[in-house]
Amino acid sequence: MTEAEIIACLRLQAVPNIGDLTAKKLIAYCGCPTAVFQDKKSHLLKIEGIGKYTLKGLFDKVYQDEAEEEWQYISSNDVALSYFMDDGYPEMLKHCLDGPIVLFQRGNIDLKGKKLISVVGTRNITSQGRLFCENFIEEITPLNPVIISGFAYGVDITIQRMAMEAGLQTIGCLAHGLNQIYPKSHKKYAQSVELNGGFCTEFWSSSQPDRENFLKRNRIIAGMSQATVVIESAEKGGSLITANLAHDYNREVFALPGRHTDKFSAGCNNLIKQQKAQLLTSAADLVYMLNWKLQQEPKRPVQRELFVQLDETEKSIYSYLQLNGKQLLDVVALDCKLPVHLVSSVLLGMEMKGVIRPLPGKLFEAI
Structure with a gap:
């Protein structure tokens, strides 16, 4: 230009x-x-x-x-500007009607031919959430993806630091201009991020980290990537806004489930319950759903005493899926002679137990 x-x-x-x-x-x-x-x-x-x-x-x-x-x-000030019709503008974001007309970038961002994953979650990350981040990055590293997040407290900075430690490119999507870093305590990571990816924003140098800017910023996090992962979220929060935006953009959304009593699992569990997100137990689930290929896929745990956890209806549905392979929900209900609403509820429960998984096109299969 x-x-x-x-x-x-x-x-x-x-x-x-x-x-x-x-x-x-x-x-x-x-x-x-x-x-x-x-x-x-x-x-x-x-x-x-x-x-x-x-x-x-x-x-x-x-x-x-x-x-x-x-x-x-x-x-x-060494700021790169990307126009929404340029080749250098994030390809997936071009398909979002409300994507910014220009993006400002700093660092060594290279998205060409890359797999992009956005990861968001609570600012109050738990030890379980931290462990999942560590395992997720370890498992996904062979694909050399770009990890996108908001550079905020909690899940954001945790996943971005782990990505850098693994040699992955990471992008911090900011809710203010490139002339500052927020929160200030994360300034110590800024240089590393720029060396291993960079920062992007639609906001001018005069923009401050105001609340409404974070809400606008979330659509860029959701729009840039092929998939959005939510790792821990309370019943309300910015990460759920990002997940809903990604769902509206017709992108795959994944959520880490937790116990119904866990405050910072409520948002993830609701996304799964509302069928806005796929249940995520490891990076292998995301790789499978997106039809990506790992050089060496992580081994899935073998469940030896499967039927101990299932009631009679669940056993019937599981046996049917084992025998017939991938099937539509309506077909499962018809062949098992069960109401559709009951099968839908039972399948969700079985998904939470890790014995079946949903596939694109409302298909289900036994694990």
Whole structure:
């Protein structure tokens, strides 16, 4: 992009009533960012969904001045800018209509041909969560994926540090400009992240880590990757927002289950119960669901006394799946002569026990 086009993009970002969707509409209609400001307002008002209120302030010089000032910061501080139609823009994020029109990056980010996994979770990570992070990174390392997270307390910084220790690339997606690090206590990890990946953000150098920025940031974490993993979450929290966004983007979501009495498993258990996330017990589950190939897949534990854990209905369904292989829920219900709602509930319970697993297309198979 030329300097004029970059400044035009920044100017579009600066106008209060123009979000990413509207900016993309304007650029598509006019042909390029600079052409938006060369057109007449009367012509732009012909675009479906765009009215006078939306365009209020579009041609105000104050936003041109702000854009030029931000460009000075970008060009003077080793910041890379990625336009949403550029090859260097994250490929998966291009498919998100509300993805930012520009991303600012710093570090050594290389996404070409990479598998991308977003990992989020509670800021109050438990010892169990920490152990799962360690095992997950150890198991997934042969695939050399890029680990994306929010560089926050808890799960975020834990998974990113472990990724770096394993030699994996990691990206911290920030809710503020690249001129600062939040939380400040994580500044000591910033250089390592830039050497082993980097940081990305849609926010200007003048942006502060305000609450609404974290909510906006979550859509980038969800949109950049092929899969989002939730490792521990209370009943409410930012990681659940990210998981729901990933689900809305039609991406695979995985959640680490826990006991119903565990506060920081409630969010994960609800995602699984609502069928917004696949149950995750190891990296092998994610690899299988995404049809990725590990050079050496981790061995799954052998369950010797299987039927000790199952009631008669569960035994019947499990035997049916063992005999017939992958089957649709409705077919299982029909052949086992059971109501669909009952089979759906029983299958979820069996999934939690680790004896069956769901597959894309509402299929199920015995493990």
